[in-house]
């Protein structure tokens with residue numbers, strides 16, 4: 001028999017397949033609403049001006065070499081990244097009990113967090129993680145890879161194209177005590193639907209009551225509201241209440257460093273003594289997986305976070321991205337409701353936040369958009385707001401209008 005005869009052909013990744021379809025399409029009005037990456041108003045990738053500056057500083061700094069970083073990464077990066085997400089005045093940082101390691105972007109942080117829990121979390125019965133229904137598709141694979149079985153929790157209500165708050169609360173209450181729940185820190189992917197602060201508070205109360213563990217995934221800090229602190233509000237509130245948890249941090253979107261793979265995992269144990277033990281074990285795991293994380297992207301982010309002027313400039317760049325996305329939401333909403341008078345309610349377009357929006361259209365309507373109008377989107381009706389711009393928003397609105405009638 002042939003050596004790999006027993007290997008079945010895996011299906012193509014649906015997002016990458018979508019992008020390939022878009023690239024091959026020669027229609028002049030084609031639109032890609034599948035991508036999870038920011039585009040400027042001319043549909044071009046955007047290297048943040050502050051990142052360009054940091055690159056030049058690095059290029060001119062002859063003291064920098066290509067030696068290995070420590071296993072846990074570039075310390076000036078991880079400590080500044082921890083402050084950025086946890087808040088400089090957070091109890092966990094003041095008490096020296098946040099464990100921070102540099103990871104291969106947000107995906108690597110999710111993997112390292114999952115692996116650590118798989119080895120060391122005191123699961124109540126079988127190894128399970130509760131994931132929002134729906135969630136970023138990769139979550140399922142990441143947890144399965146380390147032997148943790150994903151279980152759905154209620155999150156999205158197709159009837160309101162909003163949060164199924166009662167369902168969410170019901171899932172939290174009926175899960176066994178000490179269950180692990182993955183929470184999107186802000187700008188939920190794929191729905192764009194986040195709980196309000198009051199809803200987060202009610203959710204936190206149940207975490208405390210039931211002793212649940214909060215596995216925060218934060219891939220869009222700054223992207224949701226344009227404000228880094230506001231977007232970290234929920235996780236800071238949880239950790240401030242003493243809810244056990246961790247947070248996965250990515251600089252792919254908010255610094256536009258997608259391919260550089262810059263991220264961090266921050267685990268928040270209850271004491272400094274526990275933090276030392278956790279850190280020692282995470283280091284052992286990291287050593288066997290990647291030995292040492294990569295330097296380049298971490299140097300860029302470290303420079304930006306540790307320099308007052310660069311940090312201020314970065315915040316302005318984030319506002320540029322967030323505001324362009326918000327203006328596209330408003331324009332799409334205006335076209336649908338005021339100009340085209342498209343049937344149905346479209347409030348969710350402006351209520352939802354972050355890079356993505358669930359339009360509420362069904363798979364056959366999504367397919368019709370692609371086949372008839374050359375507009376590429378996932379069949380669940382999710383569109384990337386970053387793919388919209390002043391040149392194509394009317395065309396997209398008109399085709400949404402056609403499929404909605």
Ligand code: PLP
Nearest residue numbers: 036105106107136189219250252
């Ligand atoms: N988590 C969520 C919810 C995401 O949407 C993404 C990216 O799309 C990631 C994590 C990880 O992205 P990266 O590994 O590029 O940081």
